[in-house]
Amino acid sequence: MHLLRQLRQVNGLRSLRQATRQVATGPTKPATLQYERDPQPLFTDAETQRLLQSMTQLNLDRVFRKRTVPDNSVETKFMTDEQLDSEFQQMVERAKQRLQMPPIVTIKKDEERIIAKDPALKDFASTKYVFTDITFGLRQSERKVVVRETDGTLAYATLETTKRMNQLYFPLEGRQSYNPRMFLLEELFAKCLAEHKYEFVLDRLLVQYEPHEPEFHNISARVFEHLNESKQFDLLRSTRHFGPMAFFYAWHRCIDDLLYDMIRRDYLSNAVELIALSYKIHKVPVEYLPTLAQLDALQITPAQRALAELRSVFRNREENQGIEQEIHTAIGKTEQDFAADEVSLKFIEQYIASEHALKKVQLELAVQTLKEVNREKLLLFQGLKKAHGVQAS
C-alpha cells in the first residue's frame, strides 16, 4: 500500500514536471508589443468606446451570419408593418449586444495571501489540500479557494489553481480544463494565423482565458501583429474584436496600415476616428473634437444606418420613390456624405503631414486616388441632379 502511494506520488511529480515544461514552451512565442501600463481606464472611457464602436461598424449580415453551431434554423413568420418594425429594432439591439467588446485590462499579478501559519501541523499529510467554496449563487470572481500546504500554511490559492477549481466544479461551456493544443504548439498556432483564421482564434481565446491573464494578452497581441502584416483587417470588421484591435494599434503607434485600409475602402470617418483615438491615447495637442462633432452632425451612427437599411423595405413598397433617393442609390453617396468626406480628408491630410504618420507616401497616394474618385462621383451627382431638374440645396 505504502509502495503504491509512493508510486502515485512519483507519477504526480512527473506529470507536474510535464505541466511546467508545457508552460515553459507554450503558449507559443511571446509577442513583441505589450501594454506597459494599465490600458483599462482609457479603454472603458465612454468617448473611446464610442469611437471604437463606430469604427467596428454594424453589418447585420455579418453579425448574424451562419455559424458552426448545432442550430442554425430560420423561423418564418407573417407580420404586420408595426410588428416588423419592432422586430427590426430588436434585431439591431441584439446585434449591438453581440458586438460588445471584450475589455482590455492589465495583467493580474499573483499575490501570496496567507491566512494562517501553523508549524505544529508540519507533515500532517503527504500532499496539500485544496478547498473550494461551493456555496450556491456566487460569481466566479468571488468564489474562495484556499490551500493548506503540507507545512501547515493556509493561504488563498494562486489564480491558476482558482481558475482550475472553478472550471472543475462550475464548468463554463466551451472552456477546456487543459490548455488547447492550438495555443500551446507553435506550429498549430502559426498555421491558424497563416490561414487567416483570426476570428476563430480570438473567439476561442475569449472562451478559454480571462482578459487579465498573460496568455490572453500574449496571444491577442500576436494575432494583431500578424494581422498588421497580412493587412486583412476586413475579416474582423463587424465583429467584437475590431475595437480591441484598433485600440492595440493606436496604443502602439502603428495605425498606418489600418488607416490605409480604411481610406482605400472609403471609410473616411472611421479613419478620422482612428487618428483621433491615437491622439487621445498619446495626448497629442491636436484639436480633434470639433472635427468629430462636425462628422457626427453630418452622419448617422452605424446602428442607425443598419436600422435605416432594414426599414428601406417599407419605403420601397411605396411607389412614389423620390428622385433624390434614386440618385443616392445610383451613386452610393448623398450630399451630406460628400460634405463629411471633405471634412475628414482635411483632417487626414493634416495627420499625414504631421510627424506622427509613418507611411506618408502610401497614405498620400491613397488619399489622392480617393479624391479623384470622389470628384468624378460628385460631377456625376451634380449632372444627374441637373438632368432630373432637382434644385441644388
Add this chain to the structure above:
Amino acid sequence: MPLSPASGIGRFYAKSAKIIRFVRLGCTNRPFYHIVVMERRKNQHQPVIEQVGSYDPLPNDSNERLVALNTERIRHWLGKGAHLSTPAAELLGIAGLLPIHPRTYMSAWRNRRAAAEAEASAEKAESNS
C-alpha cells in the same frame, strides 16, 4: 444503489440528532466521499438530508487533494446544532473553518516522528556498511 440528489430526500424528525459526516462512494480501491448532513442514527447509505460537499482522498495530477465545501450550508447546520464526525471535523479544521482538530496535530507529530526514525535508521545502516 441510487444516488440521492444533493438537495436531499432523507426524511428526518425536527428534533432528531443530525450529523455532518462522510458517505463513502466510489468503488473498490477508489474511495470518494460526499460530505452530507443526515440523521445520526442512520446508515451512511440511506437518503441524506443534504449534501454539503465532496472529498477526493486520492491526490490528483498536480498532487493535491480536492475538497469542495458548501460553507454557507455547513455553517447553517452547525448553527442548528448538528454534530460532526471526526474525519469531517478534521477536514473542516484543515480548511480553516473550525479550529484544528487535535487528531490532526497527533497525526502530524506521529508522521514527523516516523520520518525522523526512518532517517536515523537509514543513517545507521549507512554508517554500518
